[in-house]
Structures are given as C-alpha cells and as structure tokens.
Amino acid sequence: DSGVTQTPKHLITATGQRVTLRCSPRSGDLSVYWYQQSLDQGLQFLIQYYNGEERAKGNILERFSAQQFPDLHSELNLSSLELGDSALYFCASSVGHSSYNSPLHFGNGTRLTVT
Amino acid sequence: KNEVEQSPQNLTAQEGEFITINCSYSVGISALHWLQQHPGGGIVSLFMLSSGKKKHGRLIATINIQEKHSSLHITASHPRDSAVYICAVRSGTGNQFYFGTGTSLTVIP
Numbered sequence: 001d002s003g004v005t006q007t008p009k010h011l012i013t014a015t016g017q018r019v020t021l022r023c024s025p026r027s028g029d030l031s032v033y034w035y036q037q038s039l040d041q042g043l044q045f046l047i048q049y050y051n052g053e054e055r056a057k058g059n060i061l062e063r064f065s066a067q068q069f070p071d072l073h074s075e076l077n078l079s080s081l082e083l084g085d086s087a088l089y090f091c092a093s094s095v096g097h098s099s100y101n102s103p104l105h106f107g108n109g110t111r112l113t114v115t
Numbered sequence: 116k117n118e119v120e121q122s123p124q125n126l127t128a129q130e131g132e133f134i135t136i137n138c139s140y141s142v143g144i145s146a147l148h149w150l151q152q153h154p155g156g157g158i159v160s161l162f163m164l165s166s167g168k169k170k171h172g173r174l175i176a177t178i179n180i181q182e183k184h185s186s187l188h189i190t191a192s193h194p195r196d197s198a199v200y201i202c203a204v205r206s207g208t209g210n211q212f213y214f215g216t217g218t219s220l221t222v223i224p
Contacts (some may be wrong), residue, residue, distance in 0.1 A: 035212075043201065045212035056210045067205070088156060097133040106146060 003027060006091050006107035014115055017078040019044065021110045025072055025093030031102065032074040033094070034066055038087035049074055050097040081114045088112075118142050119200050120213035128222050134189040136218045138202030139215050141183065145209055149176050150201040152217070158201075161187070192222045 003026035004072045026034050034046040036059075037071055045058035049068035058065075062083075068074040078085060093101035118141045129135050138147070149161040162169050162176040163183065169176050173192075183197040189196055202215040 035210075042216050043203070043214040045214075058211055090158060092158075092160075103163045104160045106150075106160065108157050111156075 002105040002107065004029075004093050004105050005093060005109035006089075006110050008110060009108065010111050010113075012113045012115065014082060015081055015083060017081050017114075018056030018077065019081065019087050019112065021076040021078070021091075021112075023074045023076070023093075023107060025074070025091075026105045027091035029105065030100070031085050031094045031097055032068055032073065033092040034060075034069050034074070035090040035092065037090060038084075038110075043090075043091070046076070046105045048097075055097050060075045078112070083114050086112055117216070119160035119202055119215040121200075121218050123218060124216065125219045126221070128192050128220070130193060130224050132149050132192050132222075134196075134220065134222075136185070136187045136200050136202075136220070137182060137186045138215055139201075140185075140213065141211065142204065142206045143207035144183075144204040145207050147178055148183050148203040149185075150203060151202060154198070156212055161200075171179045172179055177215045189220075192220075194222045194224050197221050207220075 005024040007022045008112045030051045033048045037043045046060040047066050048056040052068050090109045091106040091107040096102040122137045148163045151159045163177040173190045175188040199219050201217045201218040
C-alpha cells in the first residue's frame with residue numbers, strides 16, 4: 001500500500017460532462033502529481049502541486065484544471081469531456097517539490113470512461 | 116520524436132534468467148525513475164536515480180549520465196516479476212516528465 005488514495009476507482013460519464021477526481025497524498029508528502037495513461041499515448045505528466053502551489057505543468061489541456069487544498073489533498077477537474085479523455089488517471093505524491101531526492105508514491109488510479 | 120526510448124518492447128524469459136531492460140533519453144534530466152506496472156494497472160516506483168547504481172533485492176538499476184542511458188537488471192527472475200517496466204525522466208528544469216513506452220516482461224515458470 002503506497003498510502004496514496006484516489007477516488008473514485010471507476011467513473012463512467014458522457015461526452016460534454018464534467019468530473020472531479022480526488023487524491024489524498026501519503027501522510028507527510030507535500031507534492032501531488034497527476035498523470036494520464038491512455039492506450040494510444042501512454043503515460044503523460046499533467047501537473048504538479050507543492051504545498052498548495054502549482055509547481056510544474058505538463059501536457060494538461062485547457063479543459064482540465066487542478067488544485068491542492070490546505071489539507072494537501074488534490075482534485076483534478078475534467079470538463080467538456082471527449083471520447084479521447086478516456087484513460088487511467090494516476091496521482092502520485094512525494095515529500096519534496098522535486099523528484100530529485102523524493103521518490104514517487106502512486107495511487108491505484110481512476111479509470112475514466114467517456115461514452 | 117520520443118525523448119525516452121526503451122528496449123526491448125517485449126521480453127519473455129524463463130524463471131531464473133538474468134534480465135536487462137534498457138532506457139535511453141535525449142534530454143537533460145534531474146532524475147530517472149523506473150516504474151513497475153502490473154496487469155491490474157497499479158504503478159509502483161522501483162528506483163529513483165540521478166547517478167550511479169542502486170540495488171533493492173534482486174533488482175539493480177544503473178545510470179550513465181554522460182551516455183544518457185540507464186539499465187534495469189533483474190537477477191534470478193521469477194513469474195511474479197511479470198509486469199510492464201517503464202522508464203521515466205524528469206527534465207533538468209523540473210518542469211516536465213517524459214515516459215518510455217514500457218517493456219512488457221513475461222517470466223515463464
């Protein structure tokens with residue numbers, strides 16, 4: 001058990017809808033990372049938050065947004081959903097703001113299906 | 116153009132064999148990660164490297180910064196090692212992660 005909790009495990013929704021994915025980091029970890037894993041594009045980095053502030057931004061679409069709350073949990077909001085957004089969304093956490101000295105701990109992922 | 120290239124893409128081994136998975140990258144990095152993903156989908160971080168060599172049980176990871184190359188070795192492979200192994204690098208600026216497409220390993224009893 002990595003200590004990182006993601007909810008929900010599965011989500012099925014229709015095109016055009018909006019969903020929120022939630023992540024609780026491992027106790028003591030200040031950074032939260034979001035990744036998308038799709039069949040055609042593999043793993044992609046979306047965004048990182050460190051202690052409530054955006055730290056790094058990857059290939060996150062404008063329709064997607066995230067935030068980290070004072071209790072350090074994070075939410076990833078996906079709006080105007082398209083079929084191509086169907087994927088596994090992983091959250092990871094680490095102690096520091098850089099993975100230079102801080103290993104990543106992954107949640108079990110949220111499987112999003114857009115119909 | 117892929118910033119991270121892994122080889123081989125697929126690998127089948129007999130139990131007990133020594134296995135090597137290679138990763139080459141083309142960007143400056145601050146860290147390299149080896150990840151393991153089991154058929155159920157969960158991801159486990161095996162190693163984080165910025166230089167040298169690390170060992171954990173039967174797994175060994177090495178990195179050569181000058182050659183921009185890393186290897187993951189599994190000694191005395193076991194069927195439970197069957198998984199997809201993914202190489203990931205964090206850019207030197209820290210602003211991006213790049214992932215390899217993964218190596219699917221099957222270890223046959």
